[in-house]
Amino acid sequence: MKPGVTNVFVTTSDCSTLVVESISPLGYTINKASRYKFELIADSKLIMAPDTIRVFDGLINKIMVTNKGNKVLISVDIEYPASYQIKLQRGIPERLEVSFERSFIKNAIKDKVIVIDPGHGGKDRGKRGYINLLEKNVVLDIAAYLKQHLNFYGAHAIMTREKDVSMNLTDRIQTVALMEADMFIGIHTNWDSDKNVYGAKGTYQGEKSKILCDTIIGELGKKLRLKNLGIADDCVLTGISQSQYIQQIPNVNIEVCTISNPVEEGWLRSPVFKERVAAAIMNGIIKYIMDGIYTMV
Ligand SMILES: [Zn+2]
Numbered sequence: 001m002k003p004g005v006t007n008v009f010v011t012t013s014d015c016s017t018l019v020v021e022s023i024s025p026l027g028y029t030i031n032k033a034s035r036y037k038f039e040l041i042a043d044s045k046l047i048m049a050p051d052t053i054r055v056f057d058g059l060i061n062k063i064m065v066t067n068k069g070n071k072v073l074i075s076v077d078i079e080y081p082a083s084y085q086i087k088l089q090r091g092i093p094e095r096l097e098v099s100f101e102r103s104f105i106k107n108a109i110k111d112k113v114i115v116i117d118p119g120h121g122g123k124d125r126g127k128r129g130y131i132n133l134l135e136k137n138v139v140l141d142i143a144a145y146l147k148q149h150l151n152f153y154g155a156h157a158i159m160t161r162e163k164d165v166s167m168n169l170t171d172r173i174q175t176v177a178l179m180e181a182d183m184f185i186g187i188h189t190n191w192d193s194d195k196n197v198y199g200a201k202g203t204y205q206g207e208k209s210k211i212l213c214d215t216i217i218g219e220l221g222k223k224l225r226l227k228n229l230g231i232a233d234d235c236v237l238t239g240i241s242q243s244q245y246i247q248q249i250p251n252v253n254i255e256v257c258t259i260s261n262p263v264e265e266g267w268l269r270s271p272v273f274k275e276r277v278a279a280a281i282m283n284g285i286i287k288y289i290m291d292g293i294y295t296m297v
Contacts, residue, residue, distance in 0.1 A: 003027075004047035005072050006093060008065050012057040015099035018076060022094045023047070035081040040098065042072040056223040058283045059102055080104070080290060108289045110154035115181040118143035118159060119188040119253070122166025127191035129265035136164065138268045139187040142256060145278030146185070150285070177245040183212070184246055185281065186253035189268070190229065191260045198261040199227030203234050204252045213252040215291075216284030223280040224273075226257050250288070254281060 003024040011017045020026065020042065027043035046067050053063040061077040082100040089095040118139040120126035126135025143159050150157035158179055160172045176184050190201055200220045204213035213231045220226045256277050257264040267273040 002070075003042075003044045003094070005042055005044050005065070005074075006047045008048070008051075008053065008063060008074060010053070010055045010057065010060050010063065012055075012059075012102075015102055016055075016057055016059040016082075017100070018060070018063065018074070018098040020074060020096040020098075022096070025088070025090075025094050026096050028096065030086075033075075036078055038076040038078060038084065038098070038100075040074045040076075040096075041068065042074065042096075044072050045070070046072045054223075056219070056280070056283060058105060058279075058286050059100055061222070079287070105286055105290070106153050108293055109150065109286060112155045112183065112289070113179050113181045114150055114155055114157045114183045114185060114285070115176045115179060116143045116146050116150075116157055116159050117172050117175075117184065117186040118161060119186055121161050121164055124166060127189060127259050129259040129268070130195055130262045131265055133259060133265050133268055135189045135191075135259055138189060138259070138274065139256075140164065141271070141274045142278050142281075143187050145275045146187070146281055149278055149282045153282075153286075173246060176249075176251075181249060183249055183285065184251035185216075185285070186251075187281075188253055188255045189257060189259040190255035192258060193260070195260055195262060197229075198258045198264050199229040200255060200257050201229035202231040202252055202254045204231060204250075205233065205247060206251075208250045209252050211291075212250040212284070212288045213254070215288045216252065216254055216281055219280045219284040219287065220254075220256065220277065223283065224257075224276055229255075229258075256281075 003022045003026055005022050007021040009019050029041045031039040033039050050066045059079055064075040066073050084098050084100045087097045120136035147157040147159055160175045161167050200217055202213040202217050204210050217228055221228050259265050
């Protein structure tokens with residue numbers, strides 16, 4: 001009897017690992033189609049339904065699992081060319097693991113000082129959702145997840161506020177200059193008087209910031225399918241434009257989704273959603289840095 005593929009998924013930590021589970025040991029061939037695509041053909045039948053699995057962990061974008069003749073084709077879209085290692089884990093189920101190296105991502109972001117600014121706080125509640133969710137609280141959660149993710153990769157991420165406290169613009173700017181930050185990421189939510197409006201948007205100052213802003217909004221669209229409402233050269237924190245220092249570094253304000261839309265407000269109540277928003281923002285930051293590295297070559 002032919003082995004059957006029962007499950008395909010990705011785990012992400014030091015590596016992005018493609019895991020293929022089957023009921024008996026898998027025979028396979030590697031068919032690396034290009035630098036950005038990895039293909040594995042398993043001598044097996046497919047027991048799970050054919051599927052496209054959206055991963056977007058900063059290295060693996062998507063996995064397509066399909067039938068190919070009497071075999072199974074597992075096709076992996078990767079964001080950057082990466083080396084990989086294959087391991088067979090015997091057991092029930094049998095597991096074939098393909099681990100893609102992520103250390104180059106770590107190297108790119110390592111020691112970068114990134115100031116994360118959760119907007120508003122304390123008396124300044126920011127915008128309010130249809131069902132009373134407050135912007136100041138959700139942006140603090142997202143910022144905390146983002147800090148956690150970035151620091152895991154060896155960056156030096158700092159939040160302008162860690163609690164629900166009032167903060168003025170001068171304090172926020174001072175953190176950036178004091179820490180000699182490489183990047184400033186403000187976290188906000190969009191608001192519209194029309195509750196049918198939904199999606200993400202961003203503001204920035206200057207050309208470098210424009211690319212960063214565009215990249216982050218793009219990653220929110222890829223990972224979470226959030227609608228792109230566009231970006232504008234107009235910093236929400238207008239006071240910041242008075243700071244000499246911040247103008248020299250990429251600085252953006254990201255309105256991650258629209259709190260005035262009841263559906264997106266509902267999503268913003270979910271810790272899983274907020275964590276994924278943070279992961280998408282990090283993917284944008286990594287991509288911005290990596291693209292800079294690649295174009296310098
Ligand atoms: Zn705001």
